[in-house]
């Protein structure tokens with residue numbers, strides 16, 4: 153039975169493990185004395201840098217680092233400033249080529265007197281990652297996809313770094329503090345939210361639409377956000393020329409748009425004020441205009457072009473995805489979003505949608 157399942161994974165005479173070994177380079181684990189002498193190193197060094205582990209014992213680790221990168225690497229350690237840190241630098245391999253590498257290095261301490269005794273490092277080859285990133289950065293006109301990828305990496309890296317930091321702290325302190333767990337959970341939720349938003353964007357949108365009363369939808373959203381508005385000393389007023397306007401829409405998606413826009417309006421009014429939702433008919437067309445008018449900080453002219461681009465945000469906890477999602481949804485409803493803004497006076501977002509029936 154076992155033989156059967158193992159053999160079924162062999163493709164054209166090459167096992168899956170062999171295939172992976174050829175493409176994924178393992179991490180190299182190394183222990184050095186405080187002055188950089190290699191004491192122990194994993195055999196994986198052969199696969200990554202071509203050296204035999206045994207030959208390296210007793211050698212000076214710094215001799216394998218590119219001279220331009222060594223300063224950044226050594227100074228903080230020499231000062232004793234660092235317990236755990238990650239460095240990017242070039243390592244010379246057995247053939248004499250430099251390989252971009254990334255190491256997470258931690259200082260091991262004597263448990264009796266807390267004095268540093270050894271340095272432990274985990275190192276990996278990041279050549280491919282670095283090349284791709286460099287190409288991305290060099291490209292003069294980053295495509296939207298490029299921007300999205302770069303932004304996404306940045307947005308996800310920050311919470312990940314925090315989680316990693318806490319995990320490292322827990323592993324050294326050997327105590328699991330509740331506050332750490334709560335923080336890690338909130339960071340994980342941030343990552344989850346970003347990935348969920350992006351998955352929604354990438355999915356082909358074939359959700360169901362039906363004719364629904366847009367006034368009722370807006371009223372529902374108003375109710376939903378009233379507590380948040382109250383907390384921010386914002387009054388929400390709804391003005392409408394009719395009690396019933398039918399729009400061919402997906403209720404959940406359209407609600408998502410108004411939640412985004414009204415939340416942005418509330419968030420722009422740091423000192424409170426009035427947020428008016430004005431529903432009117434667009435002249436001579438079968439279209440309805442839902443205007444969300446705030447008395448907030450307004451948007452600088454230089455920022456007007458950037459709003460709606462992925463990850464553009466001026467907020468500390470914002471993801472910069474709200475407007476991008478909203479305009480995608482409105483496009484899918486054959487409508488459009490327009491914005492007028494004056495710094496210090498306020499902003500109006502118009503959502504125009506076909507209506508009738």
Ligand SMILES: Nc1ncnc2c1ncn2[C@@H]1O[C@H](COP(=O)(O)OP(=O)(O)OP(=O)(O)O)[C@@H](O)[C@H]1O
Pocket residue numbers: 412416417420446448449450451459460464465466467469470471472473474475476499
């Ligand atoms: N009503 C508004 N008044 C002033 N600035 C606004 C308003 N709406 C949007 N902005 C600006 O546009 C940026 C992008 O808005 P968007 O809704 O896309 O992202 P966000 O609100 O920052 O984050 P989130 O993804 O959580 O919505 C905001 O950070 C803000 O600078």
Ligand SMILES: [Mg+2]
Pocket residue numbers: 412415416470474475
């Ligand atoms: Mg927003």
